[in-house]
Amino acid sequence: ELKVEQNPLFLSMQEEKNYTIYCNYSTTSDRLYWYRQDPGKSLESLFVLLSNGAVKQEGRLMASLDTKARLSTLHITAAVHDLSATYFCAVEDQAGTALIFGKGTTLSVSS
Amino acid sequence: DAEITQSPRHKITETGRQVTLACHQTWNHNNMFWYRQDLGHGLRLIHYSYGVQDTNKGEVSDGYSVSRSNTEDLPLTLESAASSQTSVYFCASSEGNEQFFGPGTRLTVL
Numbered sequence: 001e002l003k004v005e006q007n008p009l010f011l012s013m014q015e016e017k018n019y020t021i022y023c024n025y026s027t028t029s030d031r032l033y034w035y036r037q038d039p040g041k042s043l044e045s046l047f048v049l050l051s052n053g054a055v056k057q058e059g060r061l062m063a064s065l066d067t068k069a070r071l072s073t074l075h076i077t078a079a080v081h082d083l084s085a086t087y088f089c090a091v092e093d094q095a096g097t098a099l100i101f102g103k104g105t106t107l108s109v110s111s
Numbered sequence: 112d113a114e115i116t117q118s119p120r121h122k123i124t125e126t127g128r129q130v131t132l133a134c135h136q137t138w139n140h141n142n143m144f145w146y147r148q149d150l151g152h153g154l155r156l157i158h159y160s161y162g163v164q165d166t167n168k169g170e171v172s173d174g175y176s177v178s179r180s181n182t183e184d185l186p187l188t189l190e191s192a193a194s195s196q197t198s199v200y201f202c203a204s205s206e207g208n209e210q211f212f213g214p215g216t217r218l219t220v221l
Contacts, residue, residue, distance in 0.1 A: 031208065042201065043154075043212040050208065088153060098144060098169065099210060103153040 002027045004091050006102035013079040013109045021074040021105045023089035032065050032072045033090045033099065043088065047074075081109045114138075117202050117213040125221055130189040132216050134202030142205045143185040145169075145177065147198040148215075154201065160185055192220045 003026040013019050023032070031050055035043040047056045049065035049072060056063050060083065062075045072089055086106045090099040115136040124130050134143065141162045146154040156169030158177040166177050174196060176188045189196055197220045202213040 033209070035212075042214050045209055045211070048208050090154075098156050098159050099154075100156070100170075101146075101154040103151065 002029070002091060002093055002100045004089060004100050004102040006087075006089055006105050009103060009105055011105060011107050013076070013083075013107060015080060015109060015111050016078045019076045019079060019107075021076075021087060021089075021107075023072040023074070023102055025070050025072075025091045025100075027094065028067070028070075029091045029094075030067055031092045031096075034063050034072070034074055035088045035090065037086045037088065037104070039085075046087075076107075079107075079109045081111070083107060084109045115202060115204055115211055115213040117200075117216050119216060120214065121217045123219045123221065124192050126192060126194060128192050130192050130218065132187045132189075132200055132202075132218070134185045134187065134213060135183055136202075136204040136211075136213075137183065138204060138206065138211070139182055140204035140206040140211075141182065142210075143179070144203040144205075144210065145175070145185065145187045146201045146203065147171065147196075148201060149198050157187065157200075158185075189218075192218075194220050196220050 005024045034046040047063040052067040054065045060077045065072045086104045088104045090101045118133045144159040145157040148154050155171045160166050160179040200216045203210040
């Protein structure tokens with residue numbers, strides 16, 4: 001059974017500091033997804049990582065994938081209040097279509 | 112613009128009633144999914160479909176059913192609603208690498 005674990009589940013961040021969220025998964029998969037969810041809203045796609053060593057960056061967020069370690073990281077550079085949200089990682093199941101989600105990491109940025 | 116919609120956005124019902132949540136997408140995607148989101152659990156897969164007349168059970172399918180009679184729609188039915196089915200339900204569709212999510216339906220079962 002494919003399991004996806006995120007840590008930490010909650011992260012209180014100070015503005016302008018750097019942080020990392022970790023996403024571990026239990027079986028072989030080459031595709032990993034990061035989503036953002038604001039309170040009461042739907043999920044917004046952030047990154048799609050399709051192969052070992054993939055790295056993608058958008059603004060202050062950078063995601064990477066190590067399929068050998070079954071680990072993805074979401075790095076936040078110089079946190080700002082606008083990044084406060086819940087971030088989910090998800091991995092494709094072995095059939096290659098449905099997504100299995102982690103429990104999410106809720107980020108709160110304070111000045 | 113192509114999109115994915117869900118209706119109703121909010122629903123309150125009573126235990127034992129049958130409830131159907133609608134999901135409609137205009138991307139012509141073959142793959143469609145239903146998830147539920149509960150605090151502390153993230154999103155969990157209920158049912159999914161790879162195309163017309165195809166349906167598959169997900170992780171938490173008990174008490175739910177789906178049918179796929181056309182490409183655009185995947186309605187989710189709760190045959191006899193239970194309080195444990197109070198949740199936020201998200202529909203998604205995909206073709207290729209990325210899933211796109213609908214706005215969600217908040218269902219309360221009293």
